[in-house]
Each structure stands twice: as structure tokens, then as C-alpha cells.
Amino acid sequence: MENQNISDIIESYLKQILAESQQVEIRRAEIANQFNVVPSQINYVIKTRFTIQDGYVVQSKRGGGGYIRIEKVKLLDNLDFIDSLVTAVGDQITRHDSLSVVRSLFEAGAINRSEANIILAAINKDAINTGDRQADEQIRAQIxxxxxxxxxxxx
Amino acid sequence: MENQNISDIIESYLKQILAESQQVEIRRAEIANQFNVVPSQINYVIKTRFTIQDGYVVQSKRGGGGYIRIEKVKLLDNLDFIDSLVTAVGDQITRHDSLSVVRSLFEAGAINRSEANIILAAINKDAINTGDRQADEQIRAQIxxxxxxxxxxxx
DNA sequence: ATAATATTAGTCAACATTAGTCAAGAACAC
DNA sequence: GTGTTCTTGACTAATGTTGACTAATATTAT
Structure with a gap:
């Protein structure tokens, strides 16, 4: 809680807005300036914390009047939703991204907290650790x- | 009390904090510096003295703003039972035997039917199938x- | 219309900042 | 002396930060 990095702080800021409205629209340079970081850091925050696996869709436009819009995705019915997650997982997936998938399942109500925790236990690095990272990512995807x-x- | 090595001292320090709060969050380099040891010794202390058997769960993050967080958890009263299953699983386990383990958990009330089914989905042969049977049995055991x-x- | 210019965001690679792993040797217990 | 535990540091991995360069879009000039 003490030594938060700036990316976490920007993430919190945006999610706080998203907690109350369905979407948030920013001007990249403005937010970068507000938090005293380079503009590309905003891209980094979005890329690592507002992915489709996290349940967000991001749209943007360049040029005058440009913007970045982050929208919290409305969950489709379960079947389509699961299809989209299967696609997102693909034939290999990093540990980081797999956490997002499980979180999305939980938030969609497809699983409860206990089930989520069991799945996390099944795919964490104690569970899957062959010494070959790509192999691990493939196994994690299959599971x-x-x-x-x-x-x-x-x- | 006399012949305390530095690992014991670090352990005491952390447990003293944990006696009053539910969790402790440290920066590895900072603690290492404070006790004048190399950073990796902190990992050693954690690995040998803050295990799940001891009732601790450890999480960490690297990079800027990184941390190691040790959380004291409430152990359940099925520990001997879990221990016996961990022993039974060992380094590797066949699919057939793994079904027995899951059934035992279910019959003992440690998991409900949905949870059991999720575990089965995680360890069935669609999920774990590297082409090397022994490797599969090892992965299944770790999961x-x-x-x-x-x-x-x-x- | 078209071209030039201004105004935005995107990408990528270098660098910075943390923690993790592993294996060798030292210290200790017996 | 032998086996275990502790200590150390070199190497690795994950995550975060920065800035130069690129791309897209809008506005202005012709």
C-alpha cells in the first residue's frame, strides 16, 4: 500500500471513474501531464490493466480532438462470453493474463469465489512449472x- | 535465544509484526539492508519459515514498487487429512489415482460437487497431455x- | 481538391527497478 | 566425519519508466 508505482495509481484513478460511469474518455497527453509521466506510459497502463480479458474495450482516435476511451464491457450471455475467453486464451497464455481470465469469470458470475481460488491454485506457478516457460504457458492454456x-x- | 542465526532473527522480526497485524509487506532489498544480509536470504527465510504448513501465504511483485507480502491465514481443521493426500499424491500420480483423491476430498466435505468437477476438468486428459506420460503424471501431481x-x- | 502543417495517439526498444532461482561454500549439529 | 542448515552472490525474470520515432486524423493554406 505504501510504495505504489505510478502505473498502479493511474490504474486506480481510471477504475475509480469506471466504477461510477460505464466508460471513461481521456486525452492521453492530459492524463500524462496530470500524473507527471510520459504519454506512452498511459499506453502501458492500458495495455497491462485494461485488456479484454479484464473486461474492458479500448477505442482511440488520433489527431485533433483525439481521445482514448475505455469502456467496461457488458457481459454477454455465458456461452458467448466463454467462447470469447476460449479465444482469448488460445494455445498458450501467460500467468498474468490467466489471472485476468479467472477474474473475468468471477465477475461474470460464471464461478464463485471458492471456485475461482481453486482454479488459481491449479494454474499458479507452484502448480505449473516444468522449467520451460513456453511449455508452461501451453499447459496453462489447456487447463x-x-x-x-x-x-x-x-x- | 542465545545462538540465534540471522535467519532466525529476521523470522522473529517478521513474526513480531504479524502478531499484531494480519499481514506484513516488505521491500526485499530494504529488509536485507536492515539486517545486513544479501537479498536472497530474505527468500530463504520465507521459504523455510513462512510456508503454508506454518499458516502463511506469500505474494510478491517485481519491478518498480515491488514488494513481498506475507499474510497469516486461518488454517482449517482438516490438516492431517490434507497431509495424507499430499503424501499419497507424491511426485507423480496417475489419472486413475487422481480421481480417488478428488473423490476423497468430496466425500470428506472439503469440496462440493462443483468444485470437484472443476478440479477434474483441470486434471483430465484434455487438460494435461504433453505426449509424455510421466511428465503428465508429474504435472498432475503438482496441480x-x-x-x-x-x-x-x-x- | 490538394498539399502542408498541426495535433493528437501508437509502437518499440533501451534502461531502471524490483524479486526469484540456484548452486557453491561455510557453519553447525551430531 | 557426515549430513543438514545457513549464507552468499552470480545470474535470471518480471514489471515499470522513458523517449525517439511512427502513424493517423484534423485543420489550414493554396
């Missing part, structure tokens, strides 16, 4: 997809 | 143990 397919039948 | 360790405490 997630197997679970996603299971959830499809349940729902 | 199960990670889940078993998760089931030791309230979360």
Missing part, C-alpha cells in the same frame, strides 16, 4: 480451456 | 498438491 469447456456444459 | 495446499486455509 483453462478444459475448465472453460466444463463451465459451458454446466451453464 | 493437485497446489490445490490441496490451497484447501488448508480459509480464503
Amino acid at each position: 483453462l480451456i478444459s475448465i472453460l469447456n466444463h463451465l459451458r456444459y454446466e451453464s | 493437485l498438491i497446489s490445490i490441496l495446499n490451497h484447501l488448508r486455509y480459509e480464503s
Whole structure:
């Protein structure tokens, strides 16, 4: 809580706005200036914290009157939603991205907290650690997809 | 009390904080410096003295604003049972035997039916299939143990 | 219309800042 | 003496920060 990095602070700022409105629209340079960082750091924050796996869609426009708009995605019905997650997982997935997938399932109501925690236990680095990172990412993807397919039948 | 090595001293320091708050968050380099040891010794202390068997869960983040967070968790009263299953799983486990483990958990009331089904989805042969049977059995074992360790405490 | 210029955002790679792993040797317990 | 635990540091990995360069869009000049 003490030594937060600036990316976390910007993330919190944006999510705070998103907690009350469906979307937030910013001018990149303005936010960068407000938090005293270079403009490209805003891209970094968005790329690492507002992905589709996190449940956000980002649109932007360059040129005069340009903007970056972050929209909190409305969850589709479960089946389409699971399809989109299966696609997002693909044939390999990083640990970081897999956390987003599980969080999205939880927030969509597809799983409860206990189930989410079990899935996290199944894909964390204690569980999957062959020494070959790419192999790990492939195994993690297969496990997630197997679970996603299971959830499809349940729902 | 006399012959305390530096690892014991660091352990005491952290547990003293944990006696009053639920968790402690440190910067590794800072603590290492404070006790005049190399940073990796902090990892050693954590790995040997703040395990899940001891009732601690550790999380960390690298990079700017990085931290190590140690959280004291409430252990459940099924520890001996979990221990026996961890032993039974060992370094590797067949798919058949892994089903027995999950069934035991379910029958003991440690997990409900949905949770059991998720675990089964995570360890079935769609999920874990590297082409090398022994490798699969090892991965399956690690996943199960990670889940078993998760089931030791309230979360 | 077209071209030039201004105004935005995007990409990428270098660098910075943290923690993790591992294996060798030292210290300790028996 | 032997086996275990502790200590150390070189190397690795993950994450965050910065700025130069690029691309897209809008506005202005012709």
C-alpha cells in the first residue's frame, strides 16, 4: 500500500471513474501531464490493466480532438462470453493474463469465489512449472480451456 | 535465544509484526539492508519459515514498487487429512489415482460437487497431455498438491 | 481538391527497478 | 566425519519508466 508505482495509481484513478460511469474518455497527453509521466506510459497502463480479458474495450482516435476511451464491457450471455475467453486464451497464455481470465469469470458470475481460488491454485506457478516457460504457458492454456469447456456444459 | 542465526532473527522480526497485524509487506532489498544480509536470504527465510504448513501465504511483485507480502491465514481443521493426500499424491500420480483423491476430498466435505468437477476438468486428459506420460503424471501431481495446499486455509 | 502543417495517439526498444532461482561454500549439529 | 542448515552472490525474470520515432486524423493554406 505504501510504495505504489505510478502505473498502479493511474490504474486506480481510471477504475475509480469506471466504477461510477460505464466508460471513461481521456486525452492521453492530459492524463500524462496530470500524473507527471510520459504519454506512452498511459499506453502501458492500458495495455497491462485494461485488456479484454479484464473486461474492458479500448477505442482511440488520433489527431485533433483525439481521445482514448475505455469502456467496461457488458457481459454477454455465458456461452458467448466463454467462447470469447476460449479465444482469448488460445494455445498458450501467460500467468498474468490467466489471472485476468479467472477474474473475468468471477465477475461474470460464471464461478464463485471458492471456485475461482481453486482454479488459481491449479494454474499458479507452484502448480505449473516444468522449467520451460513456453511449455508452461501451453499447459496453462489447456487447463483453462478444459475448465472453460466444463463451465459451458454446466451453464 | 542465545545462538540465534540471522535467519532466525529476521523470522522473529517478521513474526513480531504479524502478531499484531494480519499481514506484513516488505521491500526485499530494504529488509536485507536492515539486517545486513544479501537479498536472497530474505527468500530463504520465507521459504523455510513462512510456508503454508506454518499458516502463511506469500505474494510478491517485481519491478518498480515491488514488494513481498506475507499474510497469516486461518488454517482449517482438516490438516492431517490434507497431509495424507499430499503424501499419497507424491511426485507423480496417475489419472486413475487422481480421481480417488478428488473423490476423497468430496466425500470428506472439503469440496462440493462443483468444485470437484472443476478440479477434474483441470486434471483430465484434455487438460494435461504433453505426449509424455510421466511428465503428465508429474504435472498432475503438482496441480493437485497446489490445490490441496490451497484447501488448508480459509480464503 | 490538394498539399502542408498541426495535433493528437501508437509502437518499440533501451534502461531502471524490483524479486526469484540456484548452486557453491561455510557453519553447525551430531 | 557426515549430513543438514545457513549464507552468499552470480545470474535470471518480471514489471515499470522513458523517449525517439511512427502513424493517423484534423485543420489550414493554396
